[in-house]
Amino acid sequence: MHIQASETHSPLSFATIVNYSQKILLFSDLEGNANINFKNGDSINISYVGYETLYFIFNKEKPLTYLLKQKKLLLNTIEIKACIPKKLFKYSNEGDNPEQNFGGLGWDFNYNAKVAVMINPNVKNAFASSLSIWLFNNYKAPKIAIKAPIKITFYKIVDSTSFPGELITDRQVIYFPKREGKQIIDLDSLHLKIPDNGMYIGIEYILDEKYKYPIRYVDTARGIDSIKYKYGARFDGSFSTKFKMTFYYYFLDKWFFGGKRNKSEMEQPHGTIKCSLGIKYCE
Secondary structure (H helix, E strand, O other), rough: EEEEEOOOEEEOOOOEEEOOOOOEEEEOOOOOOOOOOOOOOOOEEEEEOOOOOEEEOOOOOOEEEEEEEEEOOOOOOOOOOOOEEEEEEEOOOOOOOOOOOOOOEEEEEEEEEEEEEEEEOOOOOOOEEEEEEEOEEEEEEEEEEEEEEEOEEEEEEOOOOOOEEEEEEOOOEEOOOOEEEEEEEEOOOHEEEEEOOOOEEEEEEEEOOHHHEEEEEEEOOOOEEEEEEEEEEEEEEEEEEOOOOOEEOOOOEEEEEHOOOOOHHOOEEEEEEEEEEEEEEEO
């Protein structure tokens, strides 16, 4: 399978491919290619930030090159005024609740396919200049796991549900970690204005087989001895009353809060990804 932009025929790197029939989630590589084992009649969805989502029924007799059309975005009126952005502060959940600890988030194939963390600095005319996260390899994970590329997207907040809504920008951020520890991701080039009610930062690993590794789980009390597969490194965690974390389940096309929590329960201390955001603003 090969995925391209319809206007330029350039490859779409790391496009998301969902097979609803077989419950398979995968991504194209840097050249827009993906190895598939689909069956005729499978229901498929291919998506890429800034492009229209493609839905179709798979037929192996047809060409396996798929073209995605760029979205035609209707932009709101932009008010332009003289302003020098100033760095305001670092908005962070580091050490929010030192008495309680959340060990972080490991990436399983199904449950943690995509997560999003709510950022709400309560500052008008604020722009995101950088994002910091902390990565650590899981116990017995191969060294290469730390280098798994990460897709980052930015969403508006739906006030009625507190879940992620529409995309804020049609530009996709792909980050390639080099080593463990603090990762600083520059966002200045996006000119990313934070809505007054905040935004969600979506985070997901590109599920490349070379970053996949087995972890054995043993629970003698319940008689469980199984092998699960993880991808990439572990995101360090923080226990906080803010920075709500939500999970996206691709096969249901739905966001939900972890641990079957509801919107009101997320106002209480909860585990989330440890992160900080560099903020600039205009007066």
